[in-house]
């Protein structure tokens with residue numbers, strides 16, 4: 001049987017598949033049998049990514065060490081419609097630098113959704129500030145502006161909204177809350193490149209917008225991130241903070257503050273540039289995978305999947321089901337069932353207010369309602385296989401397994 005690993009391209013399989021006339025990526029799994037393991041995520045890598053990375057290994061040194069990064073940054077800035085973009089080692093560093101550039105620190109509070117990946121919130125603690133959790137909206141799965149408003153105190157300095165699984169938060173309302181109270185707005189678009197709200201791109205709504213190119217995400221560089229902004233001041237501050245506090249143009253190593261070292265390598269940027277040149281086909285494929293699921297689940301009342309609210313174009317990073325609690329299966333039960341059918345999945349993110357990492361911060365949950373809307377999603381939600389290798393046959397198998405689990 002043909003073994004294909006989850007990394008960029010196992011050299012054997014790449015050579016084999018190229019020789020056999022396959023495009024490395026989606027088509028490669030068509031050679032596999034119907035009971036093979038279905039991975040939950042995975043990139044779409046073509047010859048373009050491989051060629052650019054090889055070229056970067058040869059050419060991206062000395063005066064050209066940043067050439068691929070500059071092109072990747074320009075491609076992303078133009079796609080998102082912002083003035084500045086900075087390539088970084090990961091999205092976590094983009095959130096960290098956002099908060100640091102905004103001058104947020106000890107004594108400050110930052111509001112963030114209770115249900116998201118921990119990376120949205122951990123940087124609040126890196127800068128010495130306190131996270132405050134707001135509930136999420138049961139339809140969009142993103143932070144609920146009413147709940148955000150209830151969390152605002154004189155100590156609040158910023159709001160972090162997250163475009164969860166490609167859905168879009170209510171940015172117009174978050175913006176008006178931020179403006180009314182003089183707060184910064186950070187848009188965590190790690191999962192939402194390619195989504196839009198009222199025609200504007202995910203990542204363009206905050207004072208900063210941040211992206212992840214982790215290998216599981218919609219656009220990949222292996223590990224990687226980007227910070228996007230229209231603010232020249234924030235951009236200048238980020239550029240200094242991410243380079244050990246060197247003043248712009250410093251050639252004498254006369255740093256005037258202690259800061260961070262957060263840069264993306266040219267090899268990663270080369271892969272990212274190739275991905276951005278293919279972004280339309282990447283997003284189209286994500287939407288197609290979603291449609292395969294949506295068609296098969298539309299008459300199936302006992303599960304809900306990702307919604308597209310009014311004005312939203314969702315790029316569907318992960319197709320996600322939320323089970324009706326009446327089935328008595330929580331997310332871990334459903335994952336175990338899928339696993340028996342050789343189908344990988346992931347749990348919906350936990351309520352951060354309930355996980356051990358935040359157990360010693362009871363103030364962070366002081367404004368959450370007694371029965372948060374996020375708890376049902378966090379308990380009954382499962383991410384289904386949504387990687388670029390997902391085929392329509394895989395979706396058939398996943399849906400059949402899902403129906404067997406709950407019928």
Ligand SMILES: *Cc1c(COP(=O)(O)O)cnc(C)c1O
Nearest residue numbers: 090091092117119120190212214
């Ligand atoms: C993946 C992710 C991040 C972190 O991205 P890294 O590149 O792994 O640092 C942040 N926020 C959300 C919502 C994510 O899904």
